[in-house]
Amino acid sequence: MTHIVRLLIVLAMVAVTSDAMADSNSIGVSVTSDREQQDLGEPESTQFEVSASHAFDTGVILGASAQYSNKAFSDSATANLEVTIGYRLRFNDTLSVIGSAGIGDRLQVSGDGSDIAYYVLRAAADLKLSEKVTWNAVAFRYRDAFESSDDYLTPQLATGVTFKVDNHNSISSRIQYNWKDWHPDTVGFALGYSRSF
Numbered sequence: 001m002t003h004i005v006r007l008l009i010v011l012a013m014v015a016v017t018s019d020a021m022a023d024s025n026s027i028g029v030s031v032t033s034d035r036e037q038q039d040l041g042e043p044e045s046t047q048f049e050v051s052a053s054h055a056f057d058t059g060v061i062l063g064a065s066a067q068y069s070n071k072a073f074s075d076s077a078t079a080n081l082e083v084t085i086g087y088r089l090r091f092n093d094t095l096s097v098i099g100s101a102g103i104g105d106r107l108q109v110s111g112d113g114s115d116i117a118y119y120v121l122r123a124a125a126d127l128k129l130s131e132k133v134t135w136n137a138v139a140f141r142y143r144d145a146f147e148s149s150d151d152y153l154t155p156q157l158a159t160g161v162t163f164k165v166d167n168h169n170s171i172s173s174r175i176q177y178n179w180k181d182w183h184p185d186t187v188g189f190a191l192g193y194s195r196s197f
Helices: 002-016
Strands: 025-034 037-055 058-070 078-089 093-110 116-128 134-143 156-164 171-180 183-196
Touching: 025 171, 037 183, 058 093, 078 116, 134 171, 156 183
Parallel strands: none
Antiparallel strands: 025 037, 025 183, 037 058, 058 078, 078 093, 093 116, 116 134, 134 156, 156 171, 171 183
């Protein structure tokens, strides 16, 4: 199963970055610091992510991402490869909502653990406050392994702000609250950069 997921992810990353597509594309990078939810001064892990997406004029969005995560004070590291398909519904020039579904593969890069194939569902709402500023008001992620024995139920709730530097470049920040099996786990602070073309 994990080899099929990896193949699909590679194919999707090639597709969403292809120059042959004519609607709009974006690439992004982000770094996230996860902290202990009861003691924000205590680091839990650091994550680096590279992502790419293609948005059709119809509202359909294809996405792919690769995220590397290093657990603090240990040799444990993982990489998540993921592909998604979603849809953005614009109610007006101010409010839009996004829903997506996807599959992924969490690879154990170092330390103890095994590879995990998973599915992910996301829902979000964005509120455009001005030509430059968008409030990413709420974003919810439901992520779980295909095999329940893999113990990878990791929901997330987030909010943030995106600042449009110009027509092609934007920077963002967000706060994420993470659960593990619906038990409070970590709070994440993320910074990102995105370029559209």
